[in-house]
Amino acid sequence: NAGVTQTPKFQVLKTGQSMTLQCAQDMNHNSMYWYRQDPGMGLRLIYYSASEGTTDKGEVPNGYNVSRLNKREFSLRLESAAPSQTSVYFCASGEQLDNEQFFGPGTRLTVL
């Protein structure tokens, strides 16, 4: 039972490059979330998915897209990376919106 897994753990991009962060959970949770964490800012919600087939914007969605591929997987895509997107990205899941969340280990992304 791996919980929430994220790949990759580290990534360095050049400005303008694209990439997809992958997240998977094996707890049969309905809800999944993507956050970014910046020094002094705390965690901020980028996008969330209440259930398979639905996605909604969070506090800071600009520059990102998401796909809820199936119940297990929720990916985050940066189409044209910018230095302002340098951050640590966390994926999380929960049984329902507003329930206890289980977090992945994070992806440290640097955009040069």
Added chain:
Amino acid sequence: KNEVEQSPQNLTAQEGEFITINCSYSVGISALHWLQQHPGGGIVSLFMLSSGKKKHGRLIATINIQEKHSSLHITASHPRDSAVYICAVWGNQFYFGTGTSLTVIP
């Protein structure tokens, strides 16, 4: 505008001390969460509460819905409690405080 405010931002305590971390929020909520972020970066959920008080071991969380305030207490603190403690609320989405960095000195 910060929907969730925590205090203090930083806290240093001697082993064995009683610790209190405070959280105030400005939005209507259905539940409040306390999270712990380890020095290595991993985040775990400690409590989810919508009223009253919950206790897990040496940790106690309380919430006052009318005053829009919650506290996290740690009794008999230990160096392994050193971490960042984060308050989060669900209004129409999740909002997070910036965290309280706790260091417990032996």
